[in-house]
Amino acid sequence: xxxxxxxxxxxxxxxxxxxxxxxxxxxxxxxxxxxxxxxxxxxxxxxxxxxxxxxxxxxxxxxxxxxxxxxxxxxxxxxxxxxxxxxxxxxxxxxxxxxxxxxxxxxxxxxxxxxxxxxxxxxxxxxxxxxxxxxxxxxxxxxxxxxxxxxxxxxxxxxxxxxxxxxxxxxxxxxxxxxxxxxxxxxxxxxxxxxxxxxxxxxxxxxxxxxxxxxxxxxxxxxxxxxxxxxxxxxxxxxxxxxxxxxxxxxxxxxxxxxx
Numbered sequence: 687x688x689x690x691x692x693x694x695x696x697x698x699x700x701x702x703x704x705x706x707x708x709x710x711x712x713x714x715x716x717x718x719x720x721x722x723x724x725x726x727x728x729x730x731x732x733x734x735x736x737x738x739x740x741x742x743x744x745x746x747x748x749x750x751x752x753x754x755x756x757x758x759x760x761x762x763x764x765x766x767x768x769x770x771x772x773x774x775x776x777x778x779x780x781x782x783x784x785x786x787x788x789x790x791x792x793x794x795x796x797x798x799x800x801x802x803x804x805x806x807x808x809x810x811x812x813x814x815x816x817x818x819x820x821x822x823x824x825x826x827x828x829x830x831x832x833x834x835x836x837x838x839x840x841x842x843x844x845x846x847x848x849x850x851x852x853x854x855x856x857x858x859x860x861x862x863x864x865x866x867x868x869x870x871x872x873x874x875x876x877x878x879x880x881x882x883x884x885x886x887x888x889x890x891x892x893x894x895x896x897x898x899x900x901x902x903x904x905x906x907x908x909x910x911x912x913x914x915x916x917x918x919x920x921x922x923x924x925x926x927x928x929x930x931x932x933x934x935x936x937x938x939x940x941x942x943x944x945x946x
Contacts, residue, residue: 699795739789772807776800823874823903864944874903886919
């Protein structure tokens with residue numbers, strides 16, 4: 687196996703900004719644009735194990751988390767459950783700290799796509815100690831959306847039944863019965879912004895036709911890098927709900943009257 691066909695498959699399934707470099711027999715270093723919050727790139731290696739191939743982080747991801755979290759928090763409790771749930775959801779194995787995913791039927795691109803998603807979800811646990819756990823923002827936003835959009839025109843916690851049968855990429859609110867459905871995300875925390883960014887990029891990759899709207903609880907509380915990444919992929923954003931109710935209502939009214 688040479689690097690060129692592997693890199694081509696990675697780029698077609700994940701993104702164009704991927705390079706693959708050989709590191710000896712049946713071993714390749716995979717460079718992607720995906721990073722930890724401190725700017726370091728995800729550490730990913732493709733290597734042969736027996737008669738098959740695997741992608742591994744060579745124990746780098748959980749070690750990186752230990753820079754911000756106590757090892758006990760990673761190995762037990764709520765954060766441990768979140769990490770293990772993220773891994774199992776994408777068929778990633780935890781081998782005593784080394785995260786590994788098999789390449790099934792030589793579908794290298796699919797394996798890398800799932801691996802990157804899993805690593806991104808795992809790194810989100812670093813925000814749990816820094817963000818507010820409880821908020822009425824999403825409840826308020828849900829009530830507001832329900833007051834502005836007829837019940838038959840909006841779906842709550844929508845997922846794509848064709849592309850996402852395991853419901854990994856939910857949309858908070860989907861406004862229906864228009865040429866391009868409107869996907870709305872409520873954004874009270876840093877991790878929600880990161881998840882929404884990943885979801886919107888995934889929908890683009892699937893080729894879905896949609897409009898997107900992000901509504902922050904307090905935009906000024908969001909890290910600049912995370913905010914920049916989100917605004918690059920979201921069509922329209924509002925910095926808060928309370929100060930923009932009239933503007934959001936007007937936008938929703940225009941949207942539900944499209945093609946009518």
